[in-house]
Amino acid sequence: MTMHLELLKIDSLHKTFKKHKVTAVDNASFSIFKGEVLGLVGESGCGKSTLAKLILRLIDADKGSIFYKNKDLLKISNGDMRKARKDLQIIFQDPYASLDPSMRIGEVIEEVYSIHKNVSWHERKNKTIELLETVGLGESYLNRLPSELSGGERQRAGIARTLATDPEFIICDEPVSSLDISIQAQILNLLIELQKRKNLTYLFISHDLGIIASVCDRVIVMRSGKFVEEGQCEAIFINPKHDYTKELLTSSIGFLDKKPK
Ligand SMILES: Nc1ncnc2c1ncn2[C@@H]1O[C@H](COP(=O)(O)OP(=O)(O)OP(=O)(O)O)[C@@H](O)[C@H]1O
Ligand SMILES: [Mg+2]
Secondary structure, three states: OOOOOEEEEEEEEEEEEOOOOEEEEEEEEEEEEOOOEEEEEOOOOOOHHHHHHHHOOOOOOOEEEEEEOOEEOOOOOHHHHHHHHHHEEEEOOOHHHOOOOOOOHHHHHHHHHHHHOOOOHHHHHHHHHHHHHHOOOOHHHOOOOHHHOOHHHHHHHHHHHHHOOOOOEEEEEOOOOOOOHHHHHHHHHHHHHHHHHHOOEEEEEEOOHHHHHHHOOEEEEEEOOEEEEEEEHHHHHHOOOOHHHHHHHHHOOOOOOOOOO
């Protein structure tokens, strides 16, 4: 795979939550290349979700820069940021967070089309059904409420909603950790299949190095807001340099039997 285009370049990104004096992201710098699946691993509370939210400007950074296609997201106008949001999406751990409990699955997805695209009702409906099929659900899910879906189905619906804006870059923040082990593999397979088919770029967040190894090309190991190790998944698996990475390896539960890519 050739991956030369630097899609995102993050430089000295910093965030301290002043009230509790927690530096959640401590001068983080890294790049993500187009078509790449970059893993971000670290134990609970190390700052992974904060980093994700900073990149999408869901929270404000103290300093640093986030270049997306050579434009600093921290400096562009609100209008340009609104446009960029179409391209930059996130899948959360808990699909309840991204699905309005009072809206039917079909409406949740159609809504995205009516905001971002100028398409007729008929076209919206067809596109919605097509997307539901893409994620392994079907037309029969159109009129269901999120509470009428299983956890795995709910995550599939969340993924469909994420795909509706036709994004280029998706942050997957612990996308399977709320699911049963047996369902985790199905959702991971779906995410990887979509990534390949649509040449998507992922920042894939997990506390489990086994999961990271089964889906990522490269991985960054994060501890207390700092990056402690970075490299190809395989190399880190075979020869972890940092003690903390070794600890993570022994505590990873999932998919170790799956050969790293
Ligand atoms: N809004 C906030 N206000 C104050 N502190 C926060 C806020 N959000 C996160 N933190 C703190 O920042 C640190 C990093 O939190 P974050 O949610 O980024 O961790 P995480 O790596 O995603 O953890 P997990 O694996 O459990 O999801 C934690 O110490 C947390 O308590
Ligand atoms: Mg988190």
